[in-house]
Amino acid sequence: MIGTAVWVVAILIGIFLLVKAGDKLSDKIVEVAEKAGISPLVISIILISLATTLPEMTTSAIASYEGVNGIALGNALGSIFANIALILGLAAVIRPLKSSREAFRNSIVMLLSLLLVILLSLDGELSRADGLILLLAYVIYLYWLYRSHINVETVIRKGKSTILDYVILIILGLFLVAGAKLVVYGGRNIAEALGISEYVIGATIVAIGTSLPEMTNALYGALRERGSISIGNIIGANIMNALIVLGIASVIRPLQTSASVLTIVFVLAVMGPMIVSLKKKGGITRSLGIYFLGAYTLYLILLLSGVSL
Structure with a gap:
């Protein structure tokens, strides 16, 4: 009992460190x-999207490095599902979401x-070669995104970086790694103690925790409409999550994908349904948000009851 409490606290502290x-x-x-x-364009296309997935990226990378395959894979795929079904579901129930045509194209x-x-998982594994393909696919996506938004920009430097700036980057990065290691440590031990698969822990507790920046x-x-x-x-x-998080994790160590x-x-x-709604409705309706939340509830019930395909 004490051990379980310690592992739960480790996960909570780890998620807190990851998010903050x-x-x-x-x-x-x-x-x-x-x-x-x-360029502001590069910052918006690459750095902002990278920033919100840092918790997932760090956690799956650490989990893969330590051989905790289930958490590495479950965190990435579970986050994708939580982002749509839980987060967009909640947001759409609060207020129907409107979007631009650009959202449909990127969807x-x-x-x-x-x-x-x-496709790469059909053989039951994401190999290191598969991981490199995923990373290459993201580079191609960035190039397409850049070409579709290219314009002439006047870049203005806002001050000058100091050694302190880079020291702070390193320190924050170390906190991120520490948080990920605590989450993996707690998740692995809880899975072993309760007889729950590492994948289930990764796809539920860890995925929701590392998706908190997206939820916010x-x-x-x-x-704010x-x-x-x-x-x-x-x-x-x-x-x-699909290309970078899984790409890095599988390059570090091949991931078994059967779970x-x-x-x-x-x-x-x-x-x-999300893509169809973006095309036809120009956003996500409240009724679709309710469907998303219902799907997430059913998913949790099936996953925690041990149902597998």
Whole structure:
């Protein structure tokens, strides 16, 4: 009993460190980029989307390095599902979300990213070669995104970076790693003690915890009637989860994917209606948000009851 309490506390402290350090680190990355005179376009396309997925990226990388396959895979795929079904579901129930045509275009990329993961996983494993393919796919996506938004920009440096800036980056990065290690430590031990698979822990507790930055942004966007912020952030984060988070984790150590079938089925069950709604409705309706939350509830029930496909 005491051991379980320690592991739960480890997960909670780890998630807190991931969220807080990730938030501060993302702000610092943008600040240093601006001081270096990096284009605002590059900052918005790469750094902002990278910032919100730092917790997932760090956690899955550490889990893969330590051989905790289930948490590495479950965190990435579970976060994709939680981002749509739980986070966008809650946001849309609060207030129907409106978006631009750009969101629809990028949602197609989100679907293609997941389909690429599925294709590479047909042999039951994401190998190191598969991981490199996923990372290359993200580079191609960035190039497409850049070409579709290219314009002439006047880049103005905002000050000059100091040694202290880089020291702070390193310290925040270490806090991020420490948080990830605590989450993996607690998740692995709870899974062993309760006889629950590491994948279930990764796809539920860890996935929800590391998705808190996306949840904050999405709910803020809904309350402020800025649906494009909510939807755009989720789409960008999901593309990164599929291509970058899984790519890095599988390059570190090949991931066995047999446990992920149920999650992928549910992700497709919400991603499809989401894309159709973005095309036809120009956003996500409250009724679709309710469907998302219902799907997430059913998913948790099935996953925690041990149902597998």
